[in-house]
Amino acid sequence: MFDFASLRVFVAAAECRSFSLAAINLGVAQPTVSRVIKELEAAWGEPLFYRTGRGVELSEFGEMAFGRARDLLVHGEQVMVDLRETNRRPVGQVTIGVPPSLVGSVIPELAQGLGNEEPGIKLRVREGFSDQIDRWVKDGSVEIGLVSKYREAEQAVEGEFFCSPLILARIRNEQPMPPTIDFSELEGKLLVLPIPPNGLRLAVGGVARRLRIALNVFVDAESIVAQKLVAEKCGCYMIKAAYSLDPEQDSQFDRSLIVNPQIWRAVTMRTTQTRPLNKATREVAERIKGVLRAFPASM
Template identity: 35%
Template sequence: MSADRPDLAAPLPHTQDGDAAPAWAVIDSRWRVFLRVVEAGSLNKAAAALAMPQSAISRAIAHLERQCGERLFVRTGRGVVLTEFGAQLLPRVVRLAADADTLVEDIRAARGQPMGDVLIGLLPSAVPRYAGPLASTVRECMPGVRLHLVEGASAQLEEQLREGRLDMAVVLREDATSVGDERILARVPLHLIGRLGDAVLAGGEVPLIRISELPLILPARPHLLRTRLDRLAAEHGLRLHVVIEADSVHLQYEVAAAGGGYAIAAFPDGAGDARLASACIVQPQLERFVVLAESPRRPHTRASREVHRLVCALADKITAR
């Protein structure tokens, strides 16, 4: 099931002539069949996903093509692909389907509890803090809401937000100026991570100027943290000595544990690793911001607003503890 259109996976009831038709729909349900065929790349696969006969899928597409006066798909040896005309229609149909879903959900929610799908992304470090409590609270208090949880790096989640594949996500911001009107869930200091027992980390704090003397394990450009560190180094007249580039925190920690250099991370998650130690970077202290960002391409529903409120409430409890 695609994270883009989770609601399309549900089987559609059929009319007497076999065409898909929900009991009550804001848009012609044939356009939902069109979206499923685009996603599946095959009439057979779309029919299986929708629990419909292939003949009904073919009739639905043929009906749309007659209405449009243009072909929507061309057949290939492996399935179907959009025509140029179909590709032009696709983003507008996606938006129309999303708006129709929002209208239906809002009508239902207005009669009672919030209903519908909410897609939320979490950083790996946020998973143990939010995933369980959020899922259990939604299940208990909002039984009509179905959560779709996605785990990923901040850059991956940002991309999914921009593409409209998530309603919201817990992501990182490098400084206060990049936060805007997003809800700040936490402020976290950057730490220098190295092998346990390392003398550089013994005092629990490391001045920024000292970092220029150390072999560093950093993500490759254009990673936002790398860009920020490069800018800070230039501002303070420092030169960073990057010996290894590693784009995941897990990789950075493994290299640091083997004595290959020092990693810099927003969360000292390595504290649970007996091989690692950490020290807070100071003079100046460097902070990153954990924020709850929302997609500019997905409409706000009552369900998504309620889940947003729950995430913020959980953050307040975590901060209080």
């Protein structure tokens, strides 16, 4: 016989790989953790852990049980949250991780809609690149994260809301850029690119290595603002997703579509699994989906 409290003990021990650390995190005595694990092993007829010199490791059965127990806990906690919030307006703060290139396209419209229709929801926006946002979602620092994935194929990335091709851009001058440019022609051009391990940088670098092209990265710059300033002052080229350069606000930049191969940036949304999503978080997630789906299919 077991209950949700026993499952929480098991999941904590599995995540910590230590009964003593699990006990500290749960605020109980270590013998309590050991007793619960023994009761579960007796009830299920299989060992959950193997003891090692540095703590414990999950058995094969323990790995399977861990995944199911964690899912059951998340689902059960979500049910409790849903029941508590039935017939209530969504309230509370929701933290979102957003790439700098999407802030202007998503956040103002999202904030305006919430302010008019759901004033009980407060937004907290954290800017970061996709690898950072992925970590924030996983550790629960943000409830919702927008992340980018890069691909060459025509096939869509699972869960993507829109995609945008990569372009080469520089400040306008007397020599207009052609409508398209082969990737191989990037060799030798002075480039300002995001600092690795940024996803765009990794995607472009991977294609360059495959084609045996040496990219001349003159400046590594983390922020979009810095990249634009360097491009304007130094005459460098930027590689950006097409949607990230606004035709009106960034009209000083000329641009060419990169082809052979063409690289696409797809945007997806993640939600944290560290805790149940409350009504406010689910409301914000649905509104973000609506904003993203309104973007042109291939910006």
